[in-house]
Amino acid sequence: MIAFLAAVIERLAGYPQGLVDRIGHPVMWIGSLIGFLDTRLNRPEKSFEIRxxxxxxxxxxxxxxxxxxxxGISELLDLLPFxxxxxxxxxxSLLAQKGLRDAVMGVADAxxxxxxxxxRHAVGQIVGRDTAGLDEAEISRAAIETLAENASDGVIAPLLYLALFGLPGAAVYKAINTCDSMIGHRSERHEAFGWAAAKLDDIVNIIPARLTALLFAGGARFLDGADPQAALRTAQRDAQHHAxxxxxxxxxxxxxxxDFGLGGPRSYRGERVDLPGMGDGRRALGADDIATAISLYDRAMLLALGGVAVWALLRWML
Incomplete structure (x- = not known):
């Protein structure tokens, strides 16, 4: 029931900016600890194995x-009447359903x-690639790709671990995912130090990523013009080629x-990276296509919410 109510509240209200300004966000607190450890332990003069x-x-x-x-928080709250x-x-606060939606819609509005x-400025707030020279289609693809990937990392994965293991499960997932985001890069500084974070993040996202794909296919059944069978076929064909x-x-x-064409080449810090394509549909995408992707996202998230409600009911009955 905690997971269901948390998802409903976050979908409606998100995490208020006022709280971010006053006390920050749990991911920011975790990030501060990661940054401290990165500074203290990740010494460039040490060997690869030591790092x-x-x-x-x-x-x-x-x-x-x-x-x-x-x-500790869970145990303490169990002692309180409400x-x-x-x-x-x-x-x-560990879910990002509304925040992700608003950020991606902000790109379409821009x-x-x-x-x-x-x-370019709007999409630069949510992607890591270089954005200065992107055209409309590239901006749109970047926003839609971020929507798809973060639907798993930012919503479905923490929601799944919250439903299965309660607040500690969701919090630990966010800790792992934040470690991967901050240090799980194949850069000179983090290739060794972030190796474990990247590997563990891959492991904990195996089920959520595939579940998100199924939810997109399910959501396609309720969106005019979308093709659920093509969603499954394309995922089975193309996902294995992704980095x-x-x-x-x-x-x-x-x-x-x-019927979009996503993926493909992009630039990070001035270096071109050739990534495989996802899907073989239109690549000349625009603001309306971002809005369509968000419509599919909305339906997929509602299906997820329904699944969590059924899970809560079964647990209550048993």
Whole structure:
């Protein structure tokens, strides 16, 4: 029930900007710990193997601290008459359903009203690739790809672990995912230190990524013009070619459902990276296509919410 109520509240209200300004966000707190450990333990003068071991240690520390805090909060709230209400509110902060939707829709709105410069700035807030030279189609694809990938990482994965393991499960997932986001890169600084974070993030996202692909296929049944069968076929065909073992599943499913062509070359810090394509549909996408992708996302998230409600009911009955 905690997971269901948390998802409903987050879908309606998100995480208020006022709270971010006053106290920050749980991911920011976790990120501060990761940054501290990265600074203290990730010494460039150390050997590759030593930095790899230190990265494993840093990951373990972050997970352990997060788990202890989350368990402590859960135990404390169990002692309060309406502690579950507070737990629902805290759990809702670990989901990013509304925030992701608003950020991606902001790119479509910028394309319509602010031109390419405004849209480049908007998409630059949610992607890691270089955005200065992107045209309308490239901006649109970047926004849609981020929507697909983060539907798994930012919504379905934490919601799944929240439903299965409560607040500690969702918190630990966010800790792992934040470690991967901050240090799980194949850069000179983090290839060794972030190795464990990247590997563990791949493991914990195996099921959520594929579940998200299924949800996009399911959502396509309720969206005019979308093709659920094509979503499944494209995911099975193209996901294996993605650089990530998980990100390709939701991206390819969304591409197939809407007959989009996603993926392909892009630039990071001035360096061109040739990534495989996801889907073989239209690549000349625009603001209206972003809105269509969000419509599919909305339906997929409603299906997820329905699944969590059924799970809560079964647990209550048993």
């Amino acid at each position: 790899k071991i230190r990265g494993i240690l840093a990951l373990a520390i972050v997970i352990l601290v997060t788990l202890i805090v989350a368990l 502690g579950w209400v507070i737990e629902v509110l805290i759990a809702s 394309l319509r009203s602010d031109g390419l410069d405004g849209a 990530s073992p998980n990100a390709g599943w939701p991206e390819a499913a969304l591409a197939g459902a809407l």
